[in-house]
Amino acid sequence: MLNKDSSMSSSGAMFHRSGSSWLERRFALAARNTTARTEVLAGITSFLAAAYLLVVIPSLLATGGMERGATTTATIIVFVLGTVLMGLYTNLPFIVGPGIGGSVVLGVTLAATEHVAWQTGLGIAFISGVLFLVLTLAGARSLVVRLIPAQIKLGLGASIGLFIALLGFRNAGMVIANAKTNALALGDFTRPGTLVALVGLAAAVVLQGRRVPGAILWAILIAAAAGIPLGVTHLPASPMAWPHSIAPVAFKLDIASALTVSAIPYLFVFFASEFFSTLGTTLAVGAKAQLLDEHANLPNINRPFLVDSIAATLGPVLGIPALTALVESAAGVEAGGRSGLSSLAAAAMFALMLLFVPVALAIPKEATAPALILIGLSMFGTIRHTHFDDFTDALPVLSMVLLTLMSNSFGTGIAGGLLCYVLVKLLAGRFREVSWGLVVLAVPLGYYFWTVVKPH
Structure with missing residues (x-):
């Protein structure tokens, strides 16, 4: 019996080593200074941060x-x-899903305000995805990345960090915004939802300060629990429910109606916002995960570009526009995620939600807000890499950060920062620091601001 037990123990150990070695080979965990446990926790954290x-x-x-x-x-x-x-x-720790901006364009701007059929809106989003795919396969998107100045790349983290932190403050109800002007004001800190967010923020500070593993995840759960007696977290009557059919929205896109001159401005809105959102997310979150090279580039960046372009094309077919790599991925990176294993863990959690939708909906956005605030704060710290002693480098970064704040869109912020960089360098007579490719890129960026971003 002793020999048999020893044999079973030995076999179990061999199986464990074999499983570990497969994960190691597939995701290079040791090379990225991480473990399977850390990656799974990071994936769950990313899921909770994006569950709203x-x-x-x-x-x-x-x-x-x-x-x-x-x-x-x-x-x-x-x-x-x-x-x-x-x-x-x-093998990157990014989650891919629909961005809020694209859904606002389709649901609010096009369908509700401009009275354009949502089927046509999906058609426009699909064409944008196809253009993404073509440019990615042609290598044009990675070319744009190489054209972007290092100072702008380093400032991306600060711009997106501000966006994430502001999103957290708004979800918490600590900051409110005028729906028309986007002007910001302090919220009511006595609201139950805001109190829940403050509890979560305090928990996150305590746990992070003591370097507790999975601190952000625990803070989200503590905040959600605090919301139960305050009436913010509503426990479902049943944790399980069969998913609704996607038949009413899937394969309903109207491509023919999208192929019109009047649809071009909206096509550019989808295209420009998704392009720079994905660019900013991959570089900023990649920097947070310490995956960038010495030139602030993400190695093999064409791979995540290809994935998000495929997703942006597939999404409208199933009824969802504007899929992209999401900034909420930063929550998983903050929790230690460094590889694609954390993405798979997050995907598994989302898959479970097909049956446990009531559970996902029970996590209020106020509970995830503290995680976004702290993550945004840590990413904003990258602004220290800006050359503030050179105004031609500092002004474009500052304009990028401010445009992100004023427009509530880091895609618009990045586009504005690039355009500002070209104009400032040329006006200052620093022609050699601006490539011809960057000058060419400034033309559609100028068109974007002239036709879309300017007030009407």
């Missing part, structure tokens, strides 16, 4: 007349497909 999108995205699309139950199921499906592809193909 399972409520927000369907709500925005429902504003434009799309069925909320169908879009909820479709949102989960595209999260799973995009994130699995990202984890397996790129």
